[in-house]
Amino acid sequence: MKIALFGYGKMGKMIEQIALNRNHTIVAKVDVDTVDIDFSEMDVAIDFSMPSAAYGNITKCFEHGVPVICGTTGWLDKYDEAVALCKAKNGAFIYASNFSLGVNVFFELNRYLATMMKNLDQYKVSMEEIHHTQKLDEPSGTAITLAEGIIDNTEYKGWKLEEAGDMEIPITSKRVGATPGTHSIDYSSTVDSIEIKHTAHNREGFALGAVTAAEWIVGKTGIFTMKDVLNLE
Known part of the structure; x- marks a missing residue:
């Protein structure tokens, strides 16, 4: 080719x-x-x-x-x-x-989890993404895709960096060293938390x-x- x-x-x-x-x-x-x-x-x-x-x-x-x-x-x-x-x-x-092949599987896992959490109002979702210090855009495009996967399958209306309002997904962006890319999604209630995470070991x-x-x-x-x-x- x-x-x-x-x-x-x-x-x-x-x-x-x-x-x-x-x-x-x-x-x-x-x-x-x-x-x-x-x-x-x-x-x-x-x-x-x-x-x-x-x-x-x-x-x-x-x-x-x-x-x-x-x-x-x-x-x-x-x-x-x-x-x-x-x-x-x-x-x-x-x-x-x-x-990334693994990230695209993670996208589908994220969407599936969102459908299961849709009616469990006691859980609030948040996201974190970590990348290398040379990455200029934040949040990452991957984080936005993940957020859209949640929005499409729940009552959430949008996302926002750091502090989010009602029905918005808060996204925390960190730029650390040479980190290739780590994305985590957390659903937390007063009694427990459910987290899914993808970590890239290299590019x-x-x-x-x-x-x-x-x-x-x-x-x-x-x-x-x-x-x-x-x-x-």
């Missing part, structure tokens, strides 16, 4: 190594200063670029018939536009706030998930999620 990398930072380099180990070929490494891009060589594009660049990268790929795997966060105000263009061009697209899981998604999407058309890739429906 011929892969183009949009964004060649730490994640791009890790994706490159995993792709090469799985006998794929990297045909382009597109960064902020890249001018000439040959889309004709690409079977699939994997975007882990900057929020300011992601939408442009994605739409250019769709215009040239290249399927896109996108893990860049912070650009989702244009997500619906990207989806509309993908459909118009009969393209293929997967966006995920986190491509390789994110890269492996992105390459796995790229392998899966080639030859398909439509808008997909990691649930489709992992058959978690």
Whole structure:
């Protein structure tokens, strides 16, 4: 498979190594200063670029018939536009706030637990996410996805950093050392607590998930999620 990398930072380099180990070929490494891009060589594009660049990268790929795997966060105000263009061009697209295979199982566990807790008013939910000090956005895109999973299946109406109001999920964000990513969800009452937690030991899981998604999407058309890739429906 011929892969183009949009964004060649730490994640791009890790994706490159995993792709090469799985006998794929990297045909382009597109960064902020890249001018000439040959889309004709690409079977699939994997975007882990900057929020300011992601939408442009994605739409250019769709215009040239290249399927896109996108893990860049912070650009989702244009997500619906990207989806509309993908459909118009009969393209293929997967966006995920986190491509880790374990995290995507965790997303489904979170949603299932939320449905069970929905009518247990004595429990109040809270969330905590911990990442490395170089991560600029807070809360993380993964934490927001987890919060949305709870909101979709309970009476909660939204989320808020730190102190939240009634029917809002409080999220605590911490930036500690080189922490790859830890997310925990806690339901607490006066008598006990229920907690689920995912801890990433390194960033390789994110890269492996992105390459796995790229392998899966080639030859398909439509808008997909990691649930489709992992058959978690």
